[in-house]
Amino acid sequence: MSSDLLGAEAAPVARERRPTPALGAIDLAGFCVDGFLLLDGAVDGELNELALAELRAYPGHKNRMWAASEVIRSVFDVETVRGVLHLLAGTASYDHSSVHLTPAGFPFAQPWHQDSMVEVRPLAFDLLALYFPADTPAEMGPTLVLPGSHLRRVSNRSLARHHSFRGQRLLSCSAGSVAVLHAGLWHCAQPNRTDVDRYMFKLRLRPGPDQANAASSIGQPTAEVLHRFLAGEHPWQGTEAGVDQVGYAALWSYLGGSGDVSPEGYLTRTGLLGRADPTGTARA
Amino acid sequence: MGTDVATDGAPQAAPSGTGTARGAGTERILVLWTADASLRSAVVSWASYGPEDLGLEGLTSHQAGSTDEPPYPSVVAALADGWRLVQMAAPPSFPPGAELRTGHLPYEVVLTSSAR
Incomplete structure (x- = not known):
């Protein structure tokens, strides 16, 4: 990960050692067809507890926590997670990150959208890695995705007229899960019908020149x-x-x-x- | 929690809280996207908009992800239930060099009803 993109205060996620490939061919096929992989419970309990505590206590700007928290950065250096990110993006570099909070009882869904502006690269793509530090059942508002939508050329909320689709899927997951999304995947956050705040940390990565043939x-x-x-x-x-x-x-x-x-x-x-x-x- | 940490589910526009649009509006819009250009083909995506969306209950019951099954299996079924056709999209075109490019769902049908 390129430290020049992170800022001098931020330690890069380790990229010096090549991670162990964590995916088989059927997993890669699943990513190509669905546009995402859910690594359920990929991060262990102690690290999740540390991360959740930091997220709850974090006083700063939502886009600055990556640089401020070694714990958050270490989540994405877990061997399984790092291996998947490398297999799908090659020698990736940091693009941006953000803390996502859906407060307890928050009744609104995000409109359907695709992150960022319309994609112009024929096949290269950014990755979104969504980390859920706590159990995130359906009633807590996990991210809702539309499997297979990742190659559709749309622009941010140009699809926001839709309310629902046949085949939409909630990324309900256990604590420590990381959802790895092709950045073109249509998605939206959902209402939180529990009395517990729901946290998610999003990391966006730009692919390295070795994304082609990375797998x-x-x-x-x-x-x-x-x-x-x-x-x-x-x-x-x-x-x-x-x-x-x-x-x-x-x-x-x-x-x-x-x-x-x-x-x-x-x-x-x-x-x-x-x-x-x-x-x-x-x-x- | 720092106040700069934004929620990720903010509504596009805050509800007015009254639940009515200028007093007397009752028209509801139903948007259906179908599997192909036939109005008999399966509904694959849907949305519903109306004046009650200005209230909290209406807005939260008609928003992204609020239902998993379509309100009607086809446009024809919606017409049979009293909805009126307002507009349907022209079939997609396939410009040379971009025949394999996909984007928005192309088969959009807009219906209306004043009785719901």
């Missing part, structure tokens, strides 16, 4: 992996599901996955397999 160690797609892609329709997609599936296959190829996992061998028969811009984003 090349995954190897050939197994029958299970192929099935994950070819059965990778989501209930909200309707007739556009096939086009999204071609994008998921292109993402797999970009990250270093072998073979053509697109429906009907679409990428191969159209000559797009391995192209830097297979879905035409840069040309559009």
Whole structure:
């Protein structure tokens, strides 16, 4: 992680040693198809207690806690978490971070949105790592996501007219969970119907130049992996599901996955397999 | 907790607290997104807006993620229940070079009713 982006006072997350890959091919396929992975309980209890105490007591600006808290930074240096982030973003650098609080009893949902402005990179993407230090059941307002929406080109709240989708999914999770999201994933925070404040710490990472092929160690797609892609329709997609599936296959190829996992061998028969811009984003 | 730590669920606009829009408005808007261009195809996303959204109860019962199942299985089913068609989106176009680019859900249908 680049210390120049963090500021002099902030220690970088260790990137000197290559982390142990924590994902198998089926997990990578799941990320390509769904746009996220939920590492349930990836951080141990003692660290969660320390982090939650610091979050509750933190007096500063929501975007400054990363630099101020060694405990928070250490969460993202847990071997499993670090390994997943490296596999999906390569030698990543810090973009920004934020403390997210949904107070006890807060009745409002965020509008559906995609973080930041419309994506222009054909396949490269930022990562969002959402850390939940405490058990976050459905009634506490975990993040709501739309699986498979990550490659849709929208701009921040340009999708805010929607209220609900078939297939929307709450990221309910246990303490110490980290949800790793493709930054294009449509999502929104939910109401907190409990009497306990709900905390989440969000870290956004920019990919390194080695994001392309970062997961090349995954190897050939197994029958299970192929099935994950070819059965990778989501209930909200309707007739556009096939086009999204071609994008998921292109993402797999970009990250270093072998073979053509697109429906009907679409990428191969159209000559797009391995192209830097297979879905035409840069040309559009 | 420091006051700079923002909540992540702030409403887009604060409710007025009265629950009515200029006194007499009763029109409700239903937006349905369908699986394909047919009005008989399955509803895959939905939203509902109306004057009661200016009150807390209305706003919180019609917001992001508030229901998991659509109010109607299809646009035709909504029409059969008395909703009136206001607008439906033109089919998407596929410009050369961007045939595989996806974005917003394309099959949006807007309906209205003054009796709900």
